Amino acid sequence: MNKRMALVIDLNKCVGCHACATNCKAWNTGGDYGPLTDVEPYGKNPDGVWFNRVQTYEVGKYPNTEILYLPKSCMHCKDAPCVKVCPTSATYKRESDGIVLVNYEECIGCKYCSWACPYGCREFDDYDGVMKKCTLCVDRIYNENLPEEERQPACVLACPTRARTFGNINDPESEAAVKIKERNGYKLMPEVSTSPSNHYLPKQKVKIQIDEDEILTRKHVIVETEKKVSSYAEVTSDDIAVP
Amino acid sequence: MHPEISLVLLTVLAGAGQGIFILLVALNSLFYGTGAVPSEYIVAAGAISLLFQVGGIITSTAHLGNPHRGWRAMLMIKNSWLSREVVTLSLSVGITALYLLLYYSGATGTVLFVTGMVGIAANLGFYLSCSMVYASVTFIREWSNAFTPLNFTLFGITSGFGVNLAIAHYTHVNTDILFGINSLTLALALVALIMKLLSYRFNATAYVSVNVKNAIGVNDPNIKLMDMGASYDHYNTKEYFYENAEKITRKTMFLVLTVAFLVPIILWTVAALKREMAYIPELTVIAAIAMIAGLIIERRFFFIQGNNVQNLYYANFRSTGVRNPLESRARKGTPVPMN
Numbered sequence: 001m002n003k004r005m006a007l008v009i010d011l012n013k014c015v016g017c018h019a020c021a022t023n024c025k026a027w028n029t030g031g032d033y034g035p036l037t038d039v040e041p042y043g044k045n046p047d048g049v050w051f052n053r054v055q056t057y058e059v060g061k062y063p064n065t066e067i068l069y070l071p072k073s074c075m076h077c078k079d080a081p082c083v084k085v086c087p088t089s090a091t092y093k094r095e096s097d098g099i100v101l102v103n104y105e106e107c108i109g110c111k112y113c114s115w116a117c118p119y120g121c122r123e124f125d126d127y128d129g130v131m132k133k134c135t136l137c138v139d140r141i142y143n144e145n146l147p148e149e150e151r152q153p154a155c156v157l158a159c160p161t162r163a164r165t166f167g168n169i170n171d172p173e174s175e176a177a178v179k180i181k182e183r184n185g186y187k188l189m190p191e192v193s194t195s196p197s198n199h200y201l202p203k204q205k206v207k208i209q210i211d212e213d214e215i216l217t218r219k220h221v222i223v224e225t226e227k228k229v230s231s232y233a234e235v236t237s238d239d240i241a242v243p
Numbered sequence: 244m245h246p247e248i249s250l251v252l253l254t255v256l257a258g259a260g261q262g263i264f265i266l267l268v269a270l271n272s273l274f275y276g277t278g279a280v281p282s283e284y285i286v287a288a289g290a291i292s293l294l295f296q297v298g299g300i301i302t303s304t305a306h307l308g309n310p311h312r313g314w315r316a317m318l319m320i321k322n323s324w325l326s327r328e329v330v331t332l333s334l335s336v337g338i339t340a341l342y343l344l345l346y347y348s349g350a351t352g353t354v355l356f357v358t359g360m361v362g363i364a365a366n367l368g369f370y371l372s373c374s375m376v377y378a379s380v381t382f383i384r385e386w387s388n389a390f391t392p393l394n395f396t397l398f399g400i401t402s403g404f405g406v407n408l409a410i411a412h413y414t415h416v417n418t419d420i421l422f423g424i425n426s427l428t429l430a431l432a433l434v435a436l437i438m439k440l441l442s443y444r445f446n447a448t449a450y451v452s453v454n455v456k457n458a459i460g461v462n463d464p465n466i467k468l469m470d471m472g473a474s475y476d477h478y479n480t481k482e483y484f485y486e487n488a489e490k491i492t493r494k495t496m497f498l499v500l501t502v503a504f505l506v507p508i509i510l511w512t513v514a515a516l517k518r519e520m521a522y523i524p525e526l527t528v529i530a531a532i533a534m535i536a537g538l539i540i541e542r543r544f545f546f547i548q549g550n551n552v553q554n555l556y557y558a559n560f561r562s563t564g565v566r567n568p569l570e571s572r573a574r575k576g577t578p579v580p581m582n
Contacts, residue, residue: 021472045475053472055556059463067469070459072556085379087326088315108315109308111482112325115244118382118453120479120553129308186460189453189552192382200460 004078004098004170005136006197007153008179009071012204013163016054016069023158024052024073024134032139033104037127049123051134052155068203071164073155074121074134075188075196076100082113082122091131097168098197099138104130118192136166169197244383244549245482251542253303254373255402257332258395259535260295261366262403263288263410264339268359270420275352282346284414288407289343295406296336324379327372331365338362370396377545382552384449386545390442397435398503398538404428405507405531412524422515425527429511432534436504439541443496446548458555468558483551484559495544503537506530 028051029036038048052073059068076093080100083093090106091113093099102113107130114122114131122133137153140146150157156164167176176199179185185199267288274280304310317333319326342358350358374395377386408424416424455466471480507530514526554560 018472047475047477049478050473055468055472056470057459057461058467058469059461059465061465065465068459068461070556072472081382085323085325087317087319087323087329088312089319090315106312106315107309108312110306110316110325111308112323112376114478114482115380115551116382118552120483120551120556123478124308124482126308131308188460189458191452191457192552202460 001170002095002098003168004197005141005166006076006098006169006176006199007073007136007156008165008167008169008176008185008199008201010163010165010179010183010201011068011070012201013161014054014069014071015161016056016067017160018054019158019160020071020155020164021050021052021054023154025050027137027140027154028135031137033132033135036132037125039126049125049132051123051132066203071155072119072121072188073198074100075119075194075198076136078195078197079193081116081118081194085112085116087112099136100133101135101138102131102133104128107131118189118194119196141166169199244546244551245485246543246546247306248543249302249305251539251546253299254395255299255535255538255542256295256302257299257335258370258373258399259402259406259538260292260299261335261369262400263292263295263407264335264342264403265363265366265400266404266407266424267292268342268363270416271346272352272356272359274417274420275355279417279420281415284411284416285346286343287414288410289339289346291406291410292403293336293339293343296332296339300332300336324372324375328369328376331369331372334365335362335369338365367396370399377549380551382451383549384451385446385548385550388445388449390438390445394435394438394442397431397438398541401428401431401435402531402534402538404431405527405534409524409527409531412527425511425514429508429515432504432508432511436500436508439500439504451552453552453555455555455560458552471557479553480557480559483554484557485547488547491547495540495547499537499541499544501537502533503541504534506533506537
């Protein structure tokens, strides 16, 4: 079976720090699929191409609300609508690993692929006149000049909470596939039959069982420690023997 | 969707240009050798048809990021409707030019008829593929329905016939034929008006099965966008969203119905009821110009009405139909409309 490389993003761990987005931008703007052009980056209305954006939603009604951070980049769909509509075959899906890429040399910049994408994960580069999108850092993951542990997408390496896992989801033994299975990983817009490769692990309400005895024991320990500390505090310089 | 003026002009002008060619071929085939259709008409209508089609192609290149690679768009005819559109349009232009050349060089009626039929097939292929470019985007419900191919074809043919009528007046076409074209164009315009009204009605209640709950994967009816992941507008909020859509919706619908349909229909009805009025060429010119101008507004509004499901992520998605004027722009704290 061919590989199907994908990102598995744990929404329970994501803290919305945008490190994945900024590291993605930093790597890719100088990588094989760059530059990610910026327009007025320090101006009043900054604009530019990003492969990855983190959106923030508030879920629930006050006071029972919670924040959901949704990092979103190309889903590398199995049945990618952007590939089907491209009039020049500039957008293509690699059979070997399922990554959807754009050949900038062939792209005419008609934007049709972006209309066909329900996730809004393609961005037009006004400067180059071509459509750009996440490449799953294809110039990193097979790059033999990098140490093996660094052959991962830039967003995965940057995540401080390790919310992102990268791997072949067609391999049931891979960490990514195991996480999807164990944590009920889901796809965005499952009903539109694009079959996205990227999966999200749902937010969970963490509940732990604490017995009353356990609380008492802990309390006891704290009390003991406090006593010790207080006894140390009572020691004065007069009590210290000077040799 | 953001109304791209180059695509608006391409679809309207090329559509009208091909409508002109269809009627030109039909008239020349029916009345070949009778003298009822003078050569001035064939040359003038053919030239204007070419002008419209080539004008459409030229304006469409403004939409491309890399126009110099535009020829590549013909490569994926097997998969992409856009590719088919480019191929059929190029074929139509080529055949229109060839038809004129053959006519000018004195080709026989059979040769002209066969060439004309091939040209009409290319024209119909263009109407279908051009409209399917939009109708095949299943994530935009206002585009992805049967009205899109039907209306693109009907409006293209009607406007082409309308322009033809004006040309025929100035090129001494037989008065009975003039009256026939007038009646046919009027009938088509009435059907077009009904189709437009039906499509507006459809779009007012169009819905998709996607909602924000499955777009982000949270089963809660209260979801608010707090931050769209960018400091300011970017490609996704500019390309799929038209800021002034709320303000212009009703006015534009009224304008389209008046300029593109009612004005030409009234003028052609006057001409059909009172035959001598049909010989006032200025009326038919006004009717044709009104219809083309109206269709440009109509096509622009067609883009604006397009509501891509990716707007769900930016709280820009309209749950159904015409945008609710109270629904403000996607900004912090804006509730995402539930479907």
